[in-house]
Amino acid sequence: MTTTKPTQRWGFGMLLALVAVALGVSGAPAPLYALYAQEWGFEPITTTVVFAVYAVAALGSVLVTGSISDRYGRRPVLIAAVLLILVGLGLFIAADSVAWLLAARVAHGLGVGAVVVVASAALLDLRPDDGERTGRLTGVVFNGGIAVTLVGVALIVDMGPAPTVLPYAVLVAIMAALLVAVLCMREPHTDDRSVTLNIARPRVPASIAGHFRFSALGVMAAWSVLGVLLSLYPRIASEAIGATSVLFGGAVVGASAAASALSQAVGGRWPARPTAIVGDLGTAVSLVLCVPAVAWGHAWAIAAASTLVGLFFGLAFGGSLRHLSQHVPAAHRGEVMSAFYVLAYGAMAVPTVLAGWAATVWSPQTIFAPFMVAVAVACTLAALLGMRTQEETVDEPVAAAS
Template sequence: MRGTSQRWAYPALIGVLGLGLGISGAPSPLYGIYAGEWDFAPVTTTVVFAAYALAALVSVLVSGSISDRYGRRPLLLTAVAGLLLGLVVFMLAGSVAALVVARVIHGLSVGTIVVVGSAALLDLRPDDGAATGRRTGVTFNVGIGITVLATAVDAEYGPAPLVVPYAALAVLSGLALLAIVLMRETHDVDPTIALHVARPRVPAAIAPDFAFAALGVMAAWSVLGVFLSLYPTIASVAVGTDNLVFGGAVVGGSALAAAASQVVAGNRDTRRSAIVGDIGTAASLGLCVLAVHVGDAWFLAICSILLGFFFGLAFGSSLRHLGQVLPAGHRGEVMSAFYVLAYGALALPTIAAGIAATRWGVDTIFAPFMGCVALACVVAGVLGFRVKGLQQDA
């Protein structure tokens, strides 16, 4: 394979993946500032967030075939340049429309980085797929956790909270762009490959496994959407603080706990781990509702960390379980269906929560929304008992 002589390329790509996912969560602790300065409702926050998810979905469905035909490197160069462009738009933003534009650019860029970067990693180490999957899962959550927390600290204690955090990320993005420029192509391009949108379809033979994995991930990503858009403000209001670091720490700690769960799950049975993650997520959601009601900062932080751990377990194990049962000839179709549902769950319930919060208030809709998601998690866990578990290879 063309890029295997560059040993640094593999960890560099891992770093680019972590940076991309980190940038996707960077605005999370800043939405409260935007809402306060521009006086917009919760639904506006969730629409801005959903713009990212929908753009990422489009990118996920088309970037794979483009990179197969033209190579990984041109797509990654374009995507990292998109990260830089989106950060510049954020720094210059003076309206909600600019935020939406920045989020769309980042959605397209991060979706491409996830798909094409993961493919490039497999190009470099084709016999190390399981370990690469675990590493990228950890990297995704570590990237989000560190970036959200660092952004909150920078915005709270540094100058120009709506500019400096993005500028710091732009510097890192510039280094990532340089790494991709220096990196050799990892894929033997094939100009005869037809460009296409991945077609969503699930073979009947794996329908129960797909329902189990997809419902668990949809429930988990519904939580993720609210966590990255509304939860920092919800948590801060609950404990009576306007310090951005608290909201950032709650979300960042949850993401880091999700990364830890990916390590703990390791080579454990994916079905059992996913069931534990689904049920644990449901229970943790109830505890988060109680913590918000009580308003104790430490209790809320602990509950958020627990939620992150079980969320990570549910998401990672569900995805790995699905990977074990995928027929070789249907991988693109099934993963297309999976991502359509996952990103739909990231965007649509978040918008619904924003509309309800605007009409009835965040305090009023928080518990019912979390209750609905918890019920979906329980249903996913029950479905897990109806499918056959497979022991993941080491």
């Protein structure tokens, strides 16, 4: 039985803000990893492992929290998620060793993963007839939150006291305000909740295998870039220009995230597959351009190349996700999206850890070019596969007619 959905006009905007801040929290430590490494003397692989445990925890959360919120409601799951994010921020404030960082990132992975899934579902609960626009807005705030937080954290670290404490304290205050808002929010999921709890099983029907391969390869290439951008790249960019502060590294990655938000806002109105193909090819080219930019050590060249990466990353990720969404059978939506995010988070974690290990054996600057070229090749393969899939789709009616 379906009841009338409660109206709370501010709820939609609050949920978007929650997604933005939660994703911002996920990227907040990026400008600080170099400081932790200097203070505690750990190698680049430690930085990437700390980042990877976040991705693994987020994946686990993504697979289970949607079902839990279908059964028990969005509001209680979001409250628990915000509390986990606050716990993670508290652990960062108190951190005096790598073990504290690992614990904080696990808490953040669980909390942010839940927010991404459950807040997205709650947004659709509030505006069920406006799914496409809601999806575009979610993609924009996803990247916008990361961009604003990265730049804000870098500024606080450079200009304020207690660089490894104050940024998290500011985020605690913001998240606490959002927790109050979630507590005041009416439950948006008022439909019948007599559903069985389950873990979304990764599975892809044979009928959409080609579409899935194209979308999955594109997002895997894109998210492998995201992993390195949020772990090693701030340090690499800062060292390339001889910067002694974290501001440049944070600002460069923030500009990339902001450009991604802009391209998703604009590109979301374009056809999905051509957008993804252009995004894949553009990402490949811009990744290669980052190599000479870093080698030359020119700040504006690095900033420009990184911004181009963000612009095309947004098109690649947004187009790939929309393309897959258009072809997923309704009965298999949970299974297919589960497989999609398993590969996405795996691509974020595994190449990042491998890059961290390689940077320990050689140096971050030495492994940077081979890594960027390898990901550029993967992006190009995704684009070629998308073109092939397009040709097959065009040929299908002809074959049927004959």
